[in-house]
Amino acid sequence: MNAHLQPTGSAYFISPETAAIENHTLSVLVDNEPGVLARVIGLFSGRGYNIESLTVSETEHQAHLSRITVVTRGTPQVLEQIKAQLERIVPVHRVVDLTVRARELGQERPIEREVALLKVIGSGETRAETLRLADAFHAKVVDATIDHFILEITGKSSKIDQFIAIMKPLGLIEVCRTGIAAMNRGPQGM
DSSP: OOGGGSOOSSGGGSSOTTSOOEEEEEEEEEEOOTTHHHHHHHHHHHTTOOEEEEEEEEEETTTTEEEEEEEEEEOHHHHHHHHHHHHTSTTEEEEEEHHHHHHHTTOSSOEEEEEEEEEEEOOHHHHHHHHHHHHHTTOEEEEEOSSEEEEEEEEOHHHHHHHHHHHGGGTEEEEEEOOOEEEOSSSOOO
C-alpha cells in the first residue's frame, strides 16, 4: 500500500470513501463537576475527532448540570460512533444530535447562534465606515475611545465570518468568539 493511501490514526478513515462528511451539532448534558469537560474533550482528541466549535455552561444550577455544545464533522458512521462513545462517559446524562433532530422535525438545521467581540482601530472616514457597517450588521458598540471600538455581534457563524472579513481592511486587530450555542425548534426539550 502506498504511504499516502494508508489511513492515519484519525477516525475519519473508518468510513467508506463514498460517505459524505457533514458538520453536526451535538448537545451533551453532563454533571457540573471538575474534570468532566476534560473527559469529553479527551474522547475527541484521543480518537482523532476534530472539534469545530465548543461551548459549555451550567444550565441547571439546582441540579448541577451543564450543557456542552460541540460542533464536529464526520461521516454518518463516525458521528454515530462519537455519540455512542459520549453516552458511555459516566457523568454524561444525555447526548442529542441537534442536526439529526432538526431533520426529523423537517428543518434544515437547529437554531445556532454565536457571539463575537471585535476590536477595530480607526479614525476619520475609516471610523465612520466602521460605525456604518456595524449598524448594517446590527453589531453593538460596547466600548469606544478616540482611537478604537469594541463591537459585539450575535448571529449565525456565517454572518460573523462575513462581518470579520469586512472589518479586516478597516483596522480589525482582535477577535474573540464564543463558539456556537444551539437549540432545536419546537416545544420539546433536549
